[in-house]
Amino acid sequence: MRLGQTSIVHFASRFSASLLGFIATIFIARFLGSETLGIYYLVLSTVAWLSIAVKMGVPSAITKRVSEGNDEAAYLIAGGTIVLGLFFVISFLVIISQNRINDYLGYPAAEVVVLFLFVTLTQAVVNSVLKGQHLVHVSGVLTPIRTGTRSLIQIGAILAGFKIAGLFVGYTVGYVLVSVLGLWIVVRQFDAITTPTVSHYRRIISYAEYSWLSEIRTRAFNWVDVAVLGFFVSSSLVGIYTAAWNISVFLILFGGSLSQTLFPEMSSLSADENPQSVADLFETALSYGGLVLIPGLVGGVLLGEHLLRVYGEEFTQGSVVLIVLIVATLIQGYQRQFTTTLDAIDRPDMSFRVNAVFIVTNVVFNVILIPYFGIRGAAVATASSVFVSLLVAYGSLSALIDFSIPIGEIGRQWIAAGVMGMTVYAGLYLESTYGNVRNIVLVLVLVSFGAIVYFSTLLLISRRFRTTVDQNLPVDLPIVQA
Structure with missing residues (x-):
């Protein structure tokens, strides 16, 4: 709790x-x-x-x-x-x-x-x-x-x-x-x-010599594509790409909070017992890593143009870019849980390797794809490099501890997102047929209603989610009792 x-x-x-x-x-x-x-x-x-x-x-x-x-x-x-x-x-x-x-x-x-x-x-x-x-x-x-x-x-x-x-x-x-x-x-x-003592300094340095690359990785995830775009496309296209990027990154906040919360717990368990003891926490992290990102992707597909229109009409040409970037952040949400666990069990060397793979592939893919495909190439390069690093992270962690992917829980999140998507699509259809609502109002209403539908559906179909909500609410509510 x-x-x-x-x-x-x-x-x-x-x-x-x-x-x-x-x-x-x-x-x-x-x-x-x-x-x-x-x-x-x-x-x-x-x-x-x-x-x-x-x-x-x-x-x-x-x-x-x-x-x-x-x-x-x-x-x-x-x-x-x-x-x-x-x-x-x-x-x-x-x-x-x-x-x-x-x-x-x-x-x-x-x-x-x-x-x-x-x-x-x-x-x-x-x-x-x-x-x-x-x-x-x-x-x-x-x-x-x-x-x-x-x-x-x-x-x-x-x-x-x-x-x-x-x-x-x-x-x-x-x-x-x-x-x-x-x-x-x-x-x-x-x-x-x-x-x-000298031992304290040595233990700090022995860990830091690998973990420093994670900060460069963060900079690369946020800025490499923008930096390369500056050499090949106009500033207006860079602005459109950045707008789409800001929306997609906003969705990853929850996954980042989850990984930062679980890291000290995993680290403490690993130090007191053994690396395998963190498996349950890691599987919990995977269960909720896509909690916000999965419905965010479905919503991005349906509302991408409307979301970007909030910035201005010219930004709507970045709707495809937005979808690809949300895919990238979804993959990143899961990949972060792997690297966080590697760091927690005192294997920053393996986390270093994962980050190095991402940085190199990100730079190479951006340089190759942007000259031919512009901002769409940058988005694909980011998503592809994150996916490659996820595969490396999976291989690295699976060699150290035994864990299972919570496919059932992740699948239920996709089902709830699908139900949400149908209601949002129905709302868009009704607005285009019978209404003439201002774009900002339409976005706020559909995003809010979609969130309610998604979490309500997940409460109905996921016992684990109901239990988690029930344990973390300050009061008991019958509707969420497992």
Whole structure:
């Protein structure tokens, strides 16, 4: 029950944070214009890529070692000092190269890059300890606090006339606030503050030397296709592709929350017993990995054009791209559960191999397909590379533990999605025949009604889903009693 509630809290927190960030972005764009917004996101992009060199997989290693339940403070100090040293090295390189960086950014913001790098690094380390302490829901709640604080300060600063400087201040304050709150919670959980030994450093580094590639994998999953598209298609087509990508990625939030929730539990079990002990949790992860993505795919097929029309009429030409990208995120949702389990049983070397396969195939497929098929080629390249990495992940994990694929539960999710699809299709038919509803209203109504139909159907046909819902509701409801 606790794991289910933790996943729901984490998912709701990430959803709220995404919504707050979306609202703030619209406000910034309308009041400061595209140029200022572009500079701001160039700074964030630069920080994101530099953070890979600063973190080097250490936060993931901290989560792993802390989740094992021994010497938590020592591992925090060891990991923190490693990333602090890397931060000083990267910051020095940024400062001596600030003229080139400022030219690239179009604004004198090299010092801001260093500041952002520090606050994001601090928050990442604190967050990694919270996850290792099985407080994933707490780390999730801190995300909308950070985003909400940042957004409110940025909007207030813009109204006060501070322009881009207000964006920088809001970002910094948001990260500092949650870092302080998170560190206070972390320290209260420690039984004792111990000094790290050489062994602690070695165990952090031994895990981090493989886990750092997962961060590059995340960047590749989000940005390789867009980067390659920039060489071959117009900026308008890149914009259409990005709009479709944002919709598809939104559907993967629940799967990410599930994997982050289960990781420390799997890690603890693996450390206390043996790798096979995590099999049940892994099968649970597979059971619910497509809970949102499967109906999302059916909905994308039926409502793709309508969803993209919310951005503007020209975006509807990306409807096929949207469908393919949702397929990619569906595969990614399952693949993530495999790599999370590999990391949890202390086999980051195999997770490293899976991530390396994805990165290489993603780059190669994009370079081959985009020149001939444009944005559709980029979508197919992403989906294909994720599928290849899923096959490698399956082979790697099946060699270590015995598990079964919950085909029955996944099949019931597809049946419920099919029932949902028929009702949505009926709604589209009725609207096209008898109505003249505004597109945004039609989308909201059909998405909401489709979600109700899907989850209601799943409650009726899936005993496991009814049991899960019943165990995680704060009150007893007869309708969900197993």
